[in-house]
Amino acid sequence: MAAKQKTGTEKAPALARLVPTQQRSRERFERILGTAAEIMAEKGSEAFRMSDIVARTGVAFGSLYQYFPDKTAIIGTLAERYNAVGRECVRRDLAAVKTARDLHPALCRIVDSYYRMFNDEPVMRDIWQATQADRSLQKLDEEDGAYLAGLLHEALRRIAPNAPSPALASFSQLIMTLIAATVRHAIALEPKEAARMLALFKRMLPKNLAALEI
Numbered sequence: 558m559a560a561k562q563k564t565g566t567e568k569a570p571a572l573a574r575l576v577p578t579q580q581r582s583r584e585r586f587e588r589i590l591g592t593a594a595e596i597m598a599e600k601g602s603e604a605f606r607m608s609d610i611v612a613r614t615g616v617a618f619g620s621l622y623q624y625f626p627d628k629t630a631i632i633g634t635l636a637e638r639y640n641a642v643g644r645e646c647v648r649r650d651l652a653a654v655k656t657a658r659d660l661h662p663a664l665c666r667i668v669d670s671y672y673r674m675f676n677d678e679p680v681m682r683d684i685w686q687a688t689q690a691d692r693s694l695q696k697l698d699e700e701d702g703a704y705l706a707g708l709l710h711e712a713l714r715r716i717a718p719n720a721p722s723p724a725l726a727s728f729s730q731l732i733m734t735l736i737a738a739t740v741r742h743a744i745a746l747e748p749k750e751a752a753r754m755l756a757l758f759k760r761m762l763p764k765n766l767a768a769l770e771i
Contacts, residue, residue: 572633590635592614606628654715
């Protein structure tokens with residue numbers, strides 16, 4: 558989830574080439590994405606093919622490629638959608654941070670919210686696995702991590718306005734990276750073991766600003 562400086566030679570993340578606005582086209586677009594999510598949940602991101610979407614939706618190849626040049630673009634578009642949901646959850650959980658005492662409960666809520674998201678939407682696991690395997694999709698994950706770290710940085714600035722901004726930024730990036738890594742590990746475990754591991758991780762999260770040594 559670490560942010561990287563962009564250069565002029567970096568390739569933009571793979572996304573839909575066309576997002577329609579007319580109702581009929583929009584419905585077809587949404588049907589393609591919904592079907593792709595279903596197929597990935599059934600087969601995994603590596604096994605599903607564009608031909609699977611054509612077979613299940615009846616959308617012609619020409620129409621499919623009009624919106625998405627390849628399956629990577631479909632996965633990237635789905636990843637952006639789920640990332641947006643995650644960002645709203647983090648923004649909501651951090652909105653309650655008014656004092657240093659609010660930090661630990663908010664971080665724990667973020668952990669729980671992310672774990673619920675992955676359990677409620679199993680396809681998120683396949684999307685995440687795909688983003689790790691494709692360099693263009695990795696950029697989406699990096700950008701999302703940087704955005705989430707920025708949200709935490711803003712919350713910390715509210716409760717510690719005199720703290721050095723670089724220290725807060727580094728802390729925010731590290732915490733959000735650890736939360737993501739922990740949750741992604743937890744979803745591969747049995748529920749009881751996942752609950753035990755997440756509870757341990759939440760006890761390790763900082764409970765006040767003094768623990769940050771800033």
